[in-house]
Amino acid sequence: MSKPRPVKTTMASMSIVQEIKNQNGATLADLTESLNYGRTTLYNHLSTLQQEELVTKCGQEYHVGLRFLELGEYARNRRPEYTPAKVQTYRLAEATNEEAMFAVEENGLMYTIEYVMGDANPSNPEAGSQFIRVGSKYHMHNTAAGKAILSQFSPDDTQSVIDRHGLPATTDRTITDEDELRVELNRVRERGYAVNDEELQQGFRSIAVPVLGVGDDVIGAFSVGGPAYRFKLTQPRLDDVYETLTTSLERIDETMRHDQ
Known part of the structure; x- marks a missing residue:
């Protein structure tokens, strides 16, 4: 069996969640500035994470969601x-x-x-x-x-x-x-x-x-x-x-x- 390769989309989502935590809440503009991902890519990841209740949005800021508490x-x-x-x-x-x-x-x-x-x-x-x-x-x-x-x-x-x-x-x-x-x-x-x-x-x-x-x-x-x-x-x-x-x-x- 060949060595497994990391799934880049999963790694991207996790790095976004980590950055939101590091910044104690971050806007799309904040994440665009601090992470090496395009605005559209970030928006798509954030939308998916929000849909899965792993992040929540307060005004323009994204925060780590309480679903992580359950996990x-x-x-x-x-x-x-x-x-x-x-x-x-x-x-x-x-x-x-x-x-x-x-x-x-x-x-x-x-x-x-x-x-x-x-x-x-x-x-x-x-x-x-x-x-x-x-x-x-x-x-x-x-x-x-x-x-x-x-x-x-x-x-x-x-x-x-x-x-x-x-x-x-x-x-x-x-x-x-x-x-x-x-x-x-x-x-x-x-x-x-x-x-x-x-x-x-x-x-x-x-x-x-x-x-x-x-x-x-x-x-x-x-x-x-x-x-x-x-x-x-x-x-x-x-x-x-x-x-x-x-x-x-x-x-x-x-x-x-x-x-x-």
């Missing part, structure tokens, strides 16, 4: 393990009063599929990382959740992720060397948790543990984090958070085995 919710809940993981995320946020999330890997990238902020006080301008939310996508090598999952990968699978996405730096603390990353992953396996010491975003730290399914396949990672000035990666805070994460692992394991 996203299906994707978020398609595996039965995700539901008990979401429950434990809420419990983690309540127990630690920090930001808690459950993230999974797909195609070598991380996606947050549940996020709960322990301190949801709107009067606190620094409450919440401001860059993590449900649906956030990011690399694996510079996050606690990503390194926790990578620690369960085989060397070949880890190399495949590196070959596909590289090790780009997002702060001056990001690990960008393959050998250094492998040493870090060995350390994660030995101690049972991974840390993010301002490697993804300056001023944000977190700790994460891998979540394993009944067959010991990794299904995701629990992570707890917060502002660097408050969330210290030192004792006894580190042990306290790790103990709370371990409790969540025990609870989800018990739930999955009971439901099997």
